[in-house]
Amino acid sequence: MTEVKFAIPKGSLEEATFKLLEKSWTKVNRKSRTYRVYLDDPNIIVKMLRPQEIPTLVAEGLYDVGITGKDWVGETNSDVEAILDLEYGKIRLVIAFPDKYHYKTLDEMIADYGKKKKTLRISSEYLTTASKFLKQSKSYKKYHGSKDPLIVTPWVRLGTNKNVQIHLSFGATEAKPPEDVDAIMDVTETGTTLKQNKLKIVDEVLTSTAHLIVNKKSLKDPKKREKIFDIVTLMRGAVHGRKYLHIYLNVEEKNLKKLLAEMPSLKRPTVSPLSEEGWFGINTVIKKEEFHKLIPKLRKIAQGLVVHEPRQILELEEIKRDEEN
Numbered sequence: 272m273t274e275v276k277f278a279i280p281k282g283s284l285e286e287a288t289f290k291l292l293e294k295s296w297t298k299v300n301r302k303s304r305t306y307r308v309y310l311d312d313p314n315i316i317v318k319m320l321r322p323q324e325i326p327t328l329v330a331e332g333l334y335d336v337g338i339t340g341k342d343w344v345g346e347t348n349s350d351v352e353a354i355l356d357l358e359y360g361k362i363r364l365v366i367a368f369p370d371k372y373h374y375k376t377l378d379e380m381i382a383d384y385g386k387k388k389k390t391l392r393i394s395s396e397y398l399t400t401a402s403k404f405l406k407q408s409k410s411y412k413k414y415h416g417s418k419d420p421l422i423v424t425p426w427v428r429l430g431t432n433k434n435v436q437i438h439l440s441f442g443a444t445e446a447k448p449p450e451d452v453d454a455i456m457d458v459t460e461t462g463t464t465l466k467q468n469k470l471k472i473v474d475e476v477l478t479s480t481a482h483l484i485v486n487k488k489s490l491k492d493p494k495k496r497e498k499i500f501d502i503v504t505l506m507r508g509a510v511h512g513r514k515y516l517h518i519y520l521n522v523e524e525k526n527l528k529k530l531l532a533e534m535p536s537l538k539r540p541t542v543s544p545l546s547e548e549g550w551f552g553i554n555t556v557i558k559k560e561e562f563h564k565l566i567p568k569l570r571k572i573a574q575g576l577v578v579h580e581p582r583q584i585l586e587l588e589e590i591k592r593d594e595e596n
Contacts, residue, residue: 272314273314273492273494273495273497273498274314274315274316275314275315275316275335275336275489275495275498275499275502276316276318276333276334276335276336277315277316277317277318277334277335277336277337277502278317278318278319278320278324278325278328278329278334278336278337278338278339279292279308279317279318279319279320279337279338280319280320280321280322280325280338280339280340280481281306281319281320281321281322282321282322283322283360284322284338284339284340284359284360284481285319287359287360287481288338288359288481289301291357291359291506291509291510292308292310294509294512294513294582294583295502295505295506295508295509295583296310296311296312296505297311298310298311306318306319306320307319312501314498315498315502318334322338322339322340322343323339323343323346323347323396325337325338325339325343325484326339326343326344326346326347326349326351326484327347327349329349329351329484329485329486330347330349330350330351330486332486332488332489334486335485335486335489335495335499336483336484336485336486336489336499336502337351337483337484337485338357338481338482338483338484339481339482339484340360340362340479340480340481340482341353341356341479341480341481341482342362342364342397342400342458342477342479344482344484345399345400345477346397346398346399346400347399348399349484350487351484351485351486351487352484352485352486352487352490353482353483353484354482354483354484354485354503355482355483355503355506355507355510356480356481356482356510357480357481357482357483357506357510358480358481358510358513359480359481360479360480360481361460361478361479361480362458362459362460362478362479362480363458363459363460363475363477363478363479364397364400364456364457364458364475364476364477364478364479365456365457365458365459365462365465365472365473365474365475365476366404366454366455366456366472366473366474366475366476367445367454367455367457367459367465367470367471367472367473368380368448368449368453368454368455368470368471368473369448369449369469369470369471370469370470370471371469372471374473375473376473376474377404377405377408377454377473377474378408378409378410378411379410380453380454381405381408381410381411381414381435382410382413382414384434384435384453385410385413385414385415385434386414388434389434390433390434390435390436391434391435391436391453391454392436392438392451392452392453392454393405393435393436393437393438393452393453393454393455393456394437394438394439394440394444394447394448394451394452394454394455394456395437395438395439395440395444395455395456395457396439396440396441396442396444396457396458397456397476398422398424398437398439400456400476400477401420401437401456402419402420402422402430402437404456404474404476405420405435405437406419406420411435414434415432415434415435418430418431418432419431419432420432420435420436420437421433421435421436421437422436422437422439423436423437423438423439424439425439438451438452440455440457444457445457445464445465445468445470446468448470455470456476459472483502483503483506485499504585505583505585507585507586508583508584508585508586509582509583511583511584511586512580512581512582512583512584513580514558514559515556515557515558515559515580515581515584516556516557516558516559516562516578516579516580516581517554517555517556517578517579517580517581518553518554518555518556518557518562518576518577518578518579519552519553519554519575519576519577520552520553520569520573520574520575520576520577521545521550521551521552521553521573521574521575522550522551522553522572522573522574523549523550523551523572524549524550524551525549526572526573527542527551529572530553530568530569530572530573531553533565533568534553534555534557534565535557535558535561535565536555536556536557538555538556540553540554540555541553541554541555553573556581556584562578
């Protein structure tokens with residue numbers, strides 16, 4: 272059998288990733304203090320890595336599949352296929368600077384520093400993304416043309432525009448202004464940490480979630496493609512499963528039509544006669560968001576409601592069509 276190498280993220284995405292893996296496969300084993308993870312499919316070789324590294328390693332073909340933030344795919348300019356949004360690890364990448372500054376946007380700050388010929392310093396982990404964002408600013412184009420901002424790291428300096436600098440941050444980015452830098456580009460979920468450090472958000476650069484990414488050559492390999500789509504099918508099923516509820520209930524024949532008219536479902540509900548004449552069992556899947564609206568109606572016309580959260584909802588026909596395309 273063909274083996275597929277699968278890189279999963281260590282760090283902030285780790286816990287949510289393991290929860291999804293546990294819904295996707297029946298066994299997920301990880302020995303303490305190791306980076307190896309074992310699924311019940313021995314042909315999927317899993318290793319934990321930093322999410323920042325995963326896009327490049329998948330693009331280079333060292334791994335066939337990986338999970339990482341979409342933000343890191345863009346930051347590393349990795350030529351991979353982002354095949355499935357896993358819908359967790361949502362973050363915002365924002366521009367922030369001290370709330371005592373009068374500027375309302377980064378563009379205003381660039382313009383003011385450009386007029387005064389002051390050096391503007393920005394701190395971020397996202398060097399490529401920061402450079403792109405700066406260069407698309409109207410004020411940047413006006414004062415600095417097409418020059419690349421100077422990227423400053425302990426090992427290398429890239430770019431020719433010394434008047435606008437991006438300094439690599441190794442963490443605690445929110446602590447850098449105003450003494451070390453003038454502004455930051457940083458990840459936030461709620462903005463609370465930034466407010467606590469007397470910083471205000473002035474621009475949103477992007478939003479990102481965890482994605483399943485695939486090496487493009489692996490996707491074209493007939494044998495690997497089959498295994499990759501096994502992974503996609505299982506993980507997509509687990510993602511969908513979080514959004515739905517599987518419900519069972521009993522209803523008298525006189526209320527059956529009314530119930531079916533009121534009840535939303537993923538497909539048509541299964542209706543089965545019960546051993547007691549005049550009663551039917553209903554088995555269906557509904558969206559979680561519709562459950563609270565349904566309860567008042569069910570209380571009046573049905574009995575014996577049982578609710579399960581499905582482990583997975585596998586859209587096998589859809590995956591089959593994807594494979595054929």
